[in-house]
Amino acid sequence: MSEMSGMDKYKFRRALEHVEEAVGRGTELVSVYVPPGRPISDVTNYLRGELSQSSNIKSASTRKHVTQAIESSMQRLKSYRMPPPNGLVVFTGHKQIGADQTEMVAFVLEPPEPVTSFLYRCDSKFYTAPLHEMLTEKDLYGLLVIDWSEATLGMLRGKRIEVIKNLQSQVPSKHRMGGQSARRFERGHDIAVHEWYKKIGELLTEAFLSQADLSGIIIGGPGYSKEEFATGEYVHHELKKKILPTFLDTGYTDEYGLRELVEKSREILSGLDLMREKSLVQRLMEEIRKADGGLAAYGEDQVRHALQLGAVETLLISEGLRKSRLKLRCANGDWEGEKTVAEDGELPTCPKDGGALTVVENRDLIEDLTATAEGMGTSVELISKDSEEGQLLLRAFGGVAAILRYRVT
Structure with a gap:
């Protein structure tokens, strides 16, 4: 398997975060791991058996939800004649969204490494431990x-x-020897x-x-x-x-x-990657401390401007950044533009008339900035939150900073 890029790892971690947000009321969430080479028909037959067994569940609501989860898994497997090269992982079930309310969710992931064995699990949470293991460093x-x-x-x-x-x-x-013999032995030993x-x-x-x-x-x-x-x-x-x-x-x-x-x-x-990340943030701080501001930019607006000019040598983004870049349009058609908002945050109003805005496109901010950087030949470093410097980047600079090729006015 080719090594995952930093951005591929980020995207996969984000997908896992969405999966892990789901919590069932009981053992109603189904996880299915399908290894490469395992015929989909074998998996479907196994799930039919589990579907039959689910009729023995005493709780009517749990029985209904488990049945629907298994049926949803089988439906999604119909899209595949054979598993992809690394296999397939299917998560389906009813997640709790209120005291007495649930919502059906389904996720299909193609893992970064081959699934080693078939697994079926029904629990109150989706089983993601094998996927986290795949994301550990393989240096x-x-x-x-x-x-x-x-x-x-x-x-x-x-x-x-x-x-x-x-x-x-x-x-x-x-061993101990005396006189000339000791010296000859010492030379021979050396x-x-x-x-x-x-x-x-x-x-x-x-x-x-x-x-x-x-x-x-x-x-x-x-x-x-x-x-x-x-x-x-x-x-x-x-x-x-x-x-x-x-x-x-x-x-x-x-x-x-x-x-x-x-x-x-x-x-x-475990400290090697952190040391590299620390040195990058320390270099950024050295530039910021210079009397003329040095070769540094921070905050999304400054960094985006420098990126568009091709002035950024290295883009530093915190892995803890959770924002969306939205393309928005005014309801009456008077205005269209882009804004950055907190993930799941409230939409801004139209800057022209204060009216409602419609989301035309929703992009993860890290993915958006990375795409811009790569188009300009800029290297991108995702900085973890596991060091003092990583926390500094996230809290003091909004999770976005840059080391520049040349100063930007």
Whole structure:
């Protein structure tokens, strides 16, 4: 599967948000996961069986709602002869909209990764956990645990650890000797260690130099060997740039050591994207603090103007931004234009006569700004809310800011 872009992830997260807003009065919401290659006819037959079983539900209203949800799922599956390449997920059911009121909803999603197994679930909420798992980062990291006697090389993609190779060294153990023998042994030991490190460096190069999507290399081990190897001249210069600066202590240098290394690096890995985002917002703030205003714009109006001039180098948008860009028309036809409003907010009135406005088009603001930016060759960075800088972007600048190519007046 090709890696999802930031915007694809955003759109899918937004779709999941809409799904998760639905809450049933009881176990009335149906979730169906269809893996690729599973005949739609098999799924439909299974749902017919569930439809038959639903007649045993004691509550008349729950029985009616579950029946309608299953029938709605079957109806939507009729649009497919076979599942798409990654499978299909169908959510149907009655969501609660008031004390005694419900509304039928239906969502059909094509997931970003293949559905691994068929699943049918009826609950008070739609079951979305597998889809959230698909959105977790799948960056590739090289792994190495090493000491003088053993080394294990592996890789981490998402949560999957793959062992590439385990090697035993020929480095002799150090032990006490006296006089000339001690010095000769020490020299021989140092040469053996040097050759051992060279061999591991060559394996790293062979395994990772051609990996264009390699995000970093994590090195650990039980002693000083990890630092000695990583800081010496044993690793290809391009790969050396990828070595994470924190070396982790592990008790083992075998496959278990790799798992220990990954467990201890979770906090480091989770912070890498945040650090990149923090540096972007900090760069924005540096520009804003300059006496002449620097190469920065913030707030939707300023940023939109700079985008239209092609002056934006990097567009920063908060993932927490929840607004819509509306194309509006006055009821009497005197005015037509665009306005940004809070999601599900009240419509403004006509600026000419104060009359009612009709929505001609409704676009998500993040998608609207991103489309404009991409048309101008501007890079777009979606900034999470999980850092102080991310909160600053959302609260102080309305969730929209830009680093400029040149100043705009």
